[in-house]
Amino acid sequence: MTDSSPHILMRSAQMHVVRPAEPVTATVVSNELCTAAGRKSAGFTRHIALDLTxxxxxxxxIPGQSLGVIPPGLDAQGRPHKLRLYSLASPTRGEDGHGHVHSVTVKRMIDEHLVHPGLFLGVASNYLCDRAPGDKVLVTGPSGKKFVLPQDVAAHDYVFFATGTGVAPFRGMLIDLLEAGCTSKVVLVLGAAYATDLLYHKWLEELAAKHPNFAYITAVSREGAQRxxxxxxxxTHEGVLGPLLASPRGLVYICGIAGMELGIFQHMARGLPEQVREQYLRVDAEVAGDVDNWQRAMIHRQIRPTRRVLMEVYA
Ligand SMILES: Cc1cc2nc3c(=O)[nH]c(=O)nc-3n(C[C@H](O)[C@H](O)[C@H](O)COP(=O)(O)OP(=O)(O)OC[C@H]3O[C@@H](n4cnc5c(N)ncnc54)[C@H](O)[C@@H]3O)c2cc1C
Incomplete structure (x- = not known):
């Protein structure tokens, strides 16, 4: 079954202007924690601005794209480290108003290995989080051209689902939309394990207070009475999300931890009226009745998001 949903013209994005073989040098402008004080998790996430002048x-x-970062040094096989991708958190105008300073939202990868017991620190994320203003970083990109806003932003309303650092592209998109005076409805649903890990939380609350067409909804999974x-x-927010999804203007963007999209699709299948659900998901008859047992591997095979669903998920 092919996707018969209407084609949506997306913003055009330049790709691979700087390739990994010839990275350019960016200068760190600032590096700030973007989790709240009094964290409960061991997660540290930083907002890092890079001068690309x-x-x-x-x-x-543009928002929705990623920068590549090449950490210095060699990997365990003695080869130069591979680049890692980080979503831009900045709007098209950049942090400086000219598109020369762009930012990324980086979570320190911290792990404990069972085979060789000890603390493992992810190479690129910790390298970046340790950089101080003035430090140089090798960067490439931009990459990605599908997970971007549509060309005609006013023709759509938006539901943004984010977990963790998946909020990064939405920070940039929200600034692009709201600063330009776009009156479309925009809802951001942001998830985190603990309330202190809701990234950019205060800023998002302020943004919602300032823009009546923007709603900010949080989902905290490991604490509080309403996990x-x-x-x-x-x-729980059917009153806000239902009409937006039912409208032909609705677009759904999903960004964050790989696997989150399956839960969203299952809830769409269970909760949305059939004629609304099929605007976002085409489901093969043989799995349609067994939503509880849907697997991630079925996505794009038996469970096919339409053009009105845009996804960027990563491990
Ligand atoms: C499109 C895209 C956008 C992304 N955007 C963001 C973003 O906005 N923010 C963000 O924080 N991340 C983002 N990521 C993830 C990011 O690219 C990195 O994967 C992440 O930061 C981890 O990289 P690292 O170098 O710190 O960890 P790595 O050193 O690459 O380690 C990653 C994993 O491999 C395991 N591992 C590595 N070496 C060994 C070993 N020798 N033995 C056993 N296990 C090992 C580690 O335990 C760990 O689980 C994005 C990824 C993609 C694909």
Whole structure:
């Protein structure tokens, strides 16, 4: 079954202006924690602004795209480290108003290995989080052209689902939409394990207070009386999300931890009226009645998001 949903013209994005073989040097402008004080999890996430002035990346990036970062040194096999991707958190105008300073939202990867017991610190994320203003970083990109806003932003309303650092592209998109005076309805559903890990929380609350067309909804999964995952908000906030999804203007963006999309699709299948659900998901008859047993591997095979669903998920 092919996707017969209407084609949506997306913003055009420049790709691979700077390739990994010839990375350019960015200068760290600032590096700040973007989790709240008194964290309960061991997660540390930082908002890092990079000055790209004088490189081909200046003015070439839009929200939804990623920058590549090449950490210095060699991997366990003695080869130069591979680049890692980080979503841009900045709007098209950048942090500086000219598209020369762009930011990323980086979570320190911290792990404990069972085979060789000891603390493992992810190479690129910790390298980036340790950088101080003035430090140099090798960058490439931008990459990604599908997970971007549509060309005609006013023709759509938006539901953004984010977990963890998945909020990064939405920070940039929200600024692009709201600063330009776009009156479309925008809802961000942001999930985190603990309330202190809701990234950019205060800023998002302030943004929602300032813009009546923007609603900010949180879902905290491991504390509080009303523990919830982002997908639960389809049910608990049906009054806000239902009409938006039912409108032909609705677009759904999903960004964050790989696997989150399955939960959202299952909740869409269980909770949305059939004629609304099929605007976002086409489901093969043989799995349609067994939503509880849907697996991630079925996505794009038996469970196919339409063009009105845009996804960027990563491990
Ligand atoms: C499109 C895209 C966008 C992304 N955006 C963001 C973003 O906005 N923010 C963000 O924080 N991340 C983002 N990521 C993830 C990011 O690219 C990195 O994967 C992440 O930061 C971890 O990289 P690292 O170098 O710190 O960890 P790595 O060193 O690559 O380690 C990653 C994993 O491999 C395991 N591992 C590595 N070496 C060994 C070993 N020798 N033995 C056993 N296990 C090992 C580690 O335990 C760990 O689980 C994005 C990814 C993609 C694909």
């Amino acid at each position: 004088g490189t081909a990346l200046a003015g070439a990036c 919830a995952y982002v997908q639960d908000r389809l049910r």
